Amino acid sequence: MATQHSSHHWDQETEVVVVGYGAAGGVAAIAAHDAGAKVLIIEKMPHPGGISILSGGGVAFARSAEGAFQYLKRTCNGTTPDEVLRPLADGMVGIIDWVTELAKVSGTEPSQSEVRGHGTYPFPGTDDMDSIKLKDFPAYDAFPWAKGLRGGARLFKMVVDNVAKRNIEVSLSTPAKSLVTGPEGEVLGVLAERSGKPIAIKARKGVVLCSGGFENNPEMKLQYFQAQPVYPVYLGNTGDGILMAQKAGAALWHMWHFHGGYGFKYPEFPFAIRHVWAGPRNDKRKMIWIAVDRFGNRFMDEYPPAPQDTGARPLEYYDPDLQEFPRIPCNLIFDEEGRKLGPLAMVIVNDARYHYQWSADNLVEVEKGWIKKAASIEELSKQIKIDPKTLAATVARWNAQCAAGTDNDYKRPPGTMMPIVNPPFYAMEAWPIVSNTQGGPVHDARQRVIDALGKPIPRLYAAGDITSIFGHLYLEAGNITECFVGGRIAGQGAAAENAS
Numbered sequence: 025m026a027t028q029h030s031s032h033h034w035d036q037e038t039e040v041v042v043v044g045y046g047a048a049g050g051v052a053a054i055a056a057h058d059a060g061a062k063v064l065i066i067e068k069m070p071h072p073g074g075i076s077i078l079s080g081g082g083v084a085f086a087r088s089a090e091g092a093f094q095y096l097k098r099t100c101n102g103t104t105p106d107e108v109l110r111p112l113a114d115g116m117v118g119i120i121d122w123v124t125e126l127a128k129v130s131g132t133e134p135s136q137s138e139v140r141g142h143g144t145y146p147f148p149g150t151d152d153m154d155s156i157k158l159k160d161f162p163a164y165d166a167f168p169w170a171k172g173l174r175g176g177a178r179l180f181k182m183v184v185d186n187v188a189k190r191n192i193e194v195s196l197s198t199p200a201k202s203l204v205t206g207p208e209g210e211v212l213g214v215l216a217e218r219s220g221k222p223i224a225i226k227a228r229k230g231v232v233l234c235s236g237g238f239e240n241n242p243e244m245k246l247q248y249f250q251a252q253p254v255y256p257v258y259l260g261n262t263g264d265g266i267l268m269a270q271k272a273g274a275a276l277w278h279m280w281h282f283h284g285g286y287g288f289k290y291p292e293f294p295f296a297i298r299h300v301w302a303g304p305r306n307d308k309r310k311m312i313w314i315a316v317d318r319f320g321n322r323f324m325d326e327y328p329p330a331p332q333d334t335g336a337r338p339l340e341y342y343d344p345d346l347q348e349f350p351r352i353p354c355n356l357i358f359d360e361e362g363r364k365l366g367p368l369a370m371v372i373v374n375d376a377r378y379h380y381q382w383s384a385d386n387l388v389e390v391e392k393g394w395i396k397k398a399a400s401i402e403e404l405s406k407q408i409k410i411d412p413k414t415l416a417a418t419v420a421r422w423n424a425q426c427a428a429g430t431d432n433d434y435k436r437p438p439g440t441m442m443p444i445v446n447p448p449f450y451a452m453e454a455w456p457i458v459s460n461t462q463g464g465p466v467h468d469a470r471q472r473v474i475d476a477l478g479k480p481i482p483r484l485y486a487a488g489d490i491t492s493i494f495g496h497l498y499l500e501a502g503n504i505t506e507c508f509v510g511g512r513i514a515g516q517g518a519a520a521e522n523a524s
């Protein structure tokens with residue numbers, strides 16, 4: 025995919041080309057522009073926003089750089105060098121000021137009202153971490169093609185407003201296809217397609233890859249993930265930038281690690297549907313179901329500390345004796361009380377072709393057959409082809425633990441436990457789903473893409489999910505922080521290159 029072209033016909037020329045218009049791409053473009061460079065953003069899809077527009081819009085910040093560094097070091101568990109973590113930790117301290125500045129353009133400001141008070145896990149430095157969101161302002165309706173969480177729409181509207189204010193050129197429906205490199209391996213530009221026609225774009229200073237992960241690339245998921253299948257939420261991220269960087273010589277990291285939980289997949293849609301407990305865990309919020317494997321046995325804390333981080337992991341278990349994944353799909357079992365507690369799923373999608381409003385009482389989905397219904401646990405087990413005695417025993421044990429107020433088996437917090445006693449009973453198939461992948465080209469402290477022998481590839485930068493630092497456990501709200509901190513470093517770095 026990297027094409028050697030020292031003397032090339034160029035259709036368009038700029039100083040910095042940013043590939044991908046999610047949060048990382050927008051921020052990198054803003055930073056490169058503010059550092060004095062002429063910038064072009066190219067986006068593959070007809071609309072910008074990527075996963076960023078669908079997200080909760082939480083941005084992690086730190087009260088102390090040292091605390092943040094200690095936390096990031098433990099959460100990455102050796103998968104990311106200290107010298108790469110330091111700039112992120114430093115950037116997390118100033119990030120509120122940076123977001124506050126950008127938010128003024130949209131007439132809003134960061135809000136601390138949803139402050140959690142600490143990082144996701146009880147690691148050193150956790151008390152030095154927290155997250156912000158933007159205060160409400162008219163943003164959600166600005167993106168009629170995307171239906172996601174409101175926080176992400178606000179955050180992305182702020183990015184869009186700042187890109188527009190600076191008159192940064194944006195080219196939609198323009199997928200990057202390959203990098204153009206010179207004799208020393210330096211990146212000279214990008215070959216892309218616009219309106220179906222090839223176009224060569226010269227980048228006189230550099231290219232910043234912000235094209236997200238590979239969550240919708242089945243071949244890459246097959247090669248890098250243990251669990252199969254893992255369904256995506258966003259369709260536009262197919263690992264293009266990762267492959268282009270590889271062709272230019274990039275080393276890869278964290279390819280196995282994805283940010284994901286469990287959720288639903290139906291033939292009507294090419295993407296997965298998240299359940300409504302997928303955000304940060306609330307220890308006092310009832311979760312209506314238990315999850316059982318194909319034999320009817322419970323196997324996990326269904327509401328782990330970060331449901332969207334590790335929720336998928338227990339499903340990855342491969343049974344070597346059976347040579348299969350007995351938890352893919354698993355079944356979520358609940359009762360009539362649970363069914364009545366409100367919509368159990370929410371469809372989020374950044375694609376104008378699709379939308380679906382989950383019903384408030386879940387009955388439309390029962391009608392569709394997405395949720396199986398039966399008068400008794402025995403009848404339900406027959407419908408989902410599970411041994412009735414095993415499922416009855418599993419439900420009875422769960423109900424006894426609810427009565428005792430302790431989940432001795434998987435340590436689910438007592439405040440989240442809810443017995444399954446009132447007929448009718450329900451079952452739903454659930455699958456591992458990927459919100460976003462964390463693996464891609466390795467970067468250094470300056471967000472330069474590093475080759476397989478440890479040297480920077482000249483004039484090639486990356487930011488956001490394509491090159492995430494998270495290689496072990498995720499810090500909630502940390503990915504968007506990476507878009508801001510890494511995006512700014514990358515944009516400034518590219519802008520500071522000597523123009524060719």
Ligand SMILES: Cc1cc2nc3c(=O)[nH]c(=O)nc-3n(C[C@H](O)[C@H](O)[C@H](O)COP(=O)(O)OP(=O)(O)OC[C@H]3O[C@@H](n4cnc5c(N)ncnc54)[C@H](O)[C@@H]3O)c2cc1C
Nearest residue numbers: 044046048068074075076080082200260488489501503504
């Ligand atoms: C439901 C949900 C909630 C989340 N909540 C949070 C949260 O609150 N806080 C947090 O930190 N993280 C959250 N995340 C994760 C976060 O949204 C992502 O990690 C982050 O938005 C990634 O930003 P990005 O700019 O790297 O990628 P994206 O926003 O996905 O942007 C990548 C862009 O590149 C484009 N692209 C792909 N290939 C090409 C190509 N060949 N040429 C040109 N363009 C291309 C894509 O179409 C896309 O527009 C959440 C994720 C989900 C799914």
